[in-house]
Amino acid sequence: MTPKNSINKWITRCFLIILVLSAITSGISNLIMAHFVAMEESMESAQSCSMILKDYLGQFYSDVLISRNESFQSLRNGMCSICRDFSLEYVAVYSLDTKEKIRRYVISVADDKNLDDIMRKEFSQNEIPYDRLTVGEEAFIMGTDDIQRDIIISEYGKGITLISPYRNSDGDLVAIIDMCYSAKKENQRMIAIFLANILPFTVSLIVGMLVLLFLVRRRIIIPIRNISYSIQKFARDSSKKPERVNTPYEDEIRDIATSYEKMTEDISAYINNIEVLTRDKLENDVQMNVARSIQNGMVPEQSSLIGDDFRIGALTCPAKAVGGDFYDCFIRNENNVCIVMGDVSGKGISAAIFMAMAKTMIREKLIAGISPAAALIQANEELCAQNPEGLFATVFVAEMNTKTGALCYANAGHNPPIILKENFQYLKPGSGMALGLFEDADILDEYITLQPSEGIILYTDGVTEAVNLHREFFGTERFLETVKGMKLDSNEPEQILIRGIRDAVKQFCESCEPFDDMAVLVLMRNCRFT
Amino acid sequence: MNIKKEKKGNCIELYINGWLDTLSAPTLATELNELPSETDSLVMDFTEVEYISSAGVRQIVAAHKQMKGNLVIRHPGAEVMDVLKMSGLDKKLNIEE
Missing domain, CATH: 3.30.450.20 (PAS domain)
Structure with a gap:
C-alpha cells in the first residue's frame, strides 16, 4: 500500500x-x-x-x-x-x-x-x-x-x-x-552560440540528476519502502515472521532494518509468550476450579459435631492455590467418635482426587470397625497401588470412646497434635510413614485417655508453616503459646479454639496472603464449664 | 533455591541451597529428570537447606525410588530432620547426619 x-x-x-x-x-x-x-x-x-x-x-x-x-x-x-x-x-x-x-x-x-x-x-x-x-x-x-x-x-x-x-x-x-x-x-x-553553450550543460545536468535520482532511489527510497511494506505486513498479521529486508549497504538504513527485525522478533516472542501464559493460566484456572469443587465437596469450610459427651468443631481456610488439606469427623457407633486430619502433598486436580480417595478409604475402614492404625495401613496399601504421580498424604486419625474418654490414635507422618490436659502440650505420636510413599508404612496404634473437659487439637502445616512478610514461620512454639493464651470459659470452647487459631495465623501473616491452606479440628470431651 | 551439581564417577552430588518448597521443588524435579542414565548413586547435600515442604519431601521420595534406594541425604539441618522424622521418612532414607 x-x-x-x-x-x-x-x-x-x-x-x-x-x-x-x-x-x-x-x-x-x-x-x-x-x-x-x-x-x-x-x-x-x-x-x-x-x-x-x-x-x-x-x-x-x-x-x-x-x-x-x-x-x-x-x-x-x-x-x-x-x-x-x-x-x-x-x-x-x-x-x-x-x-x-x-x-x-x-x-x-x-x-x-x-x-x-x-x-x-x-x-x-x-x-x-x-x-x-x-x-x-x-x-x-x-x-x-x-x-x-x-x-x-x-x-x-x-x-x-x-x-x-x-x-x-x-x-x-x-x-x-x-x-x-x-x-x-x-x-x-x-541561437547557435546559445545552443553550443547550453547543450553540454543541460545534458550533463539531466544525466547527473537521473544518475543521482537512481542512486537515491536504490540506496534510500527502495530500502525504506521495503521496510515500510514489511512493517505494514507485520502490523496486519503479527503472527507471521516478517521477511528479511534487503539493504544493499552497511548504513543507517541497515541499522533501521536490523533494529526493526530485532524488534519484530521480540514482539513475536512476547506475543507468543503471552499466548502461552494465557493458555497456561486458563488451564491452571480450570484445574484449580475443578480441584476447588472437589475439595469444597469433600471438606466443608466449617463443621461441628456435638454429642452428649463431646464437642467437635473444625474449619478450613482454603488458600488461593488449592491444597489437599482435609479433615473428617463422624460418629462411628453410639460409643465411638472418629476424627481425621490429613494433608496431601501437591496442588491441583490430582492432589484433590488423591485427597478424596484417601479420605473416603479411611472413613470406610474406620466405619468397618478396624483400628486407626489398621485403617491407615490398609489405606496406604491401596493408595500405593494407584499412585502414578508419587503423591502422598500425612494423616492423623483418632477414635474416642465418648463414655470412657479412651482415645486410640495413629499417625501417618502428620504434624503432632496439641492435647489439652492440665495444660496444652504437644502429643508425641509415633512417626508412621505418610500414606502413598512406601507399602510398609509402619504405623502403630497408640492410646491416651481424655478426662472430662480435656481435648485434642488437630491441624495441618498451613498453621505452623504460615509465613509472614519477614519470611518467619508461625512455628510450633508460637502456635502453642497462642493456644495457651486463649480463655475457654464458654459453652463452645472448640469454637473459641478453632476461630482463635485461624485469626492468630491471619494476623501473623498480615497482608501476606497465606500460601498454603490450613485446617484445624478440635475435639473436647464432655465440657460443661457452666 | 539453588542447586549445584558435582559428578564423581557414577555418583552425582547435588548441593541444595535455600528453601525447598512448592515453588522450588520443580527445579529439583527437573534436575532429577536430567540425571545421566549411568548414574548409580545420588547424594543430596542438605547442609544449606533452611526449609523443606511436602513438595520437597515428595521429590526426595521420587529420587529415592528413581535411584532404587541409592540415595543419601547428607547433613540435613534440625528443621529438615524434624520434617523427615515427622513424615516417617527417616526410617526409609539413608541419612548422613
Missing part, C-alpha cells in the same frame, strides 16, 4: 523541479551571454570588414566617384565577396552632405541578387535626403573612429547596421561604410 504522500514521488518531483529550474536559469544566463557574444562577434567581423573596405576605398575611391569604370566594377566585386565572407546583408558607402542634408551613396552591394538589384536602383549613385543624422554619424563628425551600431527598421525588414568612418589622410570624414546584418542572421548566430 503506497501512502498518499509517498517519499518516492516527492523526491522524484523535487528532482524534476530542480532540473527545470536550473535549466531555466542557466538558459536565461546563457541567452544573455550569447546575445553579447553575438554582438561582439558582429562588431569584430565588422571591424575586419571595414579594414578591408578601407583598403579598397584607398585604392579606388577617387575613381569610383568619377564614373562607373573598371575600378568601380572591381570595388563592387570586392565588396560582393566581403558580403559573402562576413555574412552581411549588404555593404554601402556613402558620404554626408550636412549642408544639403543629403546622404550621397557612392556604391551599395548586396550578396543576394534581388536585394542587389534593389540596392543598385535605390542607393547606388543616389542622393537621399535625411531629416537628422544618426547617433553614429554624429559621433563620426565629432571625430570618433570606433564602429557604431544602429538598428534600422525599413520596408525590407529589421536590420542591424554597423557604420565605420572612412577618413582621408587629413582626418576629414570622406565617407561612411555601412555594413548591415540582418537581425535574423544575428539571432541565428546567437
Whole structure:
C-alpha cells in the first residue's frame, strides 16, 4: 500500500523541479551571454570588414566617384565577396552632405541578387535626403573612429547596421561604410552560440540528476519502502515472521532494518509468550476450579459435631492455590467418635482426587470397625497401588470412646497434635510413614485417655508453616503459646479454639496472603464449664 | 533455591541451597529428570537447606525410588530432620547426619 504522500514521488518531483529550474536559469544566463557574444562577434567581423573596405576605398575611391569604370566594377566585386565572407546583408558607402542634408551613396552591394538589384536602383549613385543624422554619424563628425551600431527598421525588414568612418589622410570624414546584418542572421548566430553553450550543460545536468535520482532511489527510497511494506505486513498479521529486508549497504538504513527485525522478533516472542501464559493460566484456572469443587465437596469450610459427651468443631481456610488439606469427623457407633486430619502433598486436580480417595478409604475402614492404625495401613496399601504421580498424604486419625474418654490414635507422618490436659502440650505420636510413599508404612496404634473437659487439637502445616512478610514461620512454639493464651470459659470452647487459631495465623501473616491452606479440628470431651 | 551439581564417577552430588518448597521443588524435579542414565548413586547435600515442604519431601521420595534406594541425604539441618522424622521418612532414607 503506497501512502498518499509517498517519499518516492516527492523526491522524484523535487528532482524534476530542480532540473527545470536550473535549466531555466542557466538558459536565461546563457541567452544573455550569447546575445553579447553575438554582438561582439558582429562588431569584430565588422571591424575586419571595414579594414578591408578601407583598403579598397584607398585604392579606388577617387575613381569610383568619377564614373562607373573598371575600378568601380572591381570595388563592387570586392565588396560582393566581403558580403559573402562576413555574412552581411549588404555593404554601402556613402558620404554626408550636412549642408544639403543629403546622404550621397557612392556604391551599395548586396550578396543576394534581388536585394542587389534593389540596392543598385535605390542607393547606388543616389542622393537621399535625411531629416537628422544618426547617433553614429554624429559621433563620426565629432571625430570618433570606433564602429557604431544602429538598428534600422525599413520596408525590407529589421536590420542591424554597423557604420565605420572612412577618413582621408587629413582626418576629414570622406565617407561612411555601412555594413548591415540582418537581425535574423544575428539571432541565428546567437541561437547557435546559445545552443553550443547550453547543450553540454543541460545534458550533463539531466544525466547527473537521473544518475543521482537512481542512486537515491536504490540506496534510500527502495530500502525504506521495503521496510515500510514489511512493517505494514507485520502490523496486519503479527503472527507471521516478517521477511528479511534487503539493504544493499552497511548504513543507517541497515541499522533501521536490523533494529526493526530485532524488534519484530521480540514482539513475536512476547506475543507468543503471552499466548502461552494465557493458555497456561486458563488451564491452571480450570484445574484449580475443578480441584476447588472437589475439595469444597469433600471438606466443608466449617463443621461441628456435638454429642452428649463431646464437642467437635473444625474449619478450613482454603488458600488461593488449592491444597489437599482435609479433615473428617463422624460418629462411628453410639460409643465411638472418629476424627481425621490429613494433608496431601501437591496442588491441583490430582492432589484433590488423591485427597478424596484417601479420605473416603479411611472413613470406610474406620466405619468397618478396624483400628486407626489398621485403617491407615490398609489405606496406604491401596493408595500405593494407584499412585502414578508419587503423591502422598500425612494423616492423623483418632477414635474416642465418648463414655470412657479412651482415645486410640495413629499417625501417618502428620504434624503432632496439641492435647489439652492440665495444660496444652504437644502429643508425641509415633512417626508412621505418610500414606502413598512406601507399602510398609509402619504405623502403630497408640492410646491416651481424655478426662472430662480435656481435648485434642488437630491441624495441618498451613498453621505452623504460615509465613509472614519477614519470611518467619508461625512455628510450633508460637502456635502453642497462642493456644495457651486463649480463655475457654464458654459453652463452645472448640469454637473459641478453632476461630482463635485461624485469626492468630491471619494476623501473623498480615497482608501476606497465606500460601498454603490450613485446617484445624478440635475435639473436647464432655465440657460443661457452666 | 539453588542447586549445584558435582559428578564423581557414577555418583552425582547435588548441593541444595535455600528453601525447598512448592515453588522450588520443580527445579529439583527437573534436575532429577536430567540425571545421566549411568548414574548409580545420588547424594543430596542438605547442609544449606533452611526449609523443606511436602513438595520437597515428595521429590526426595521420587529420587529415592528413581535411584532404587541409592540415595543419601547428607547433613540435613534440625528443621529438615524434624520434617523427615515427622513424615516417617527417616526410617526409609539413608541419612548422613
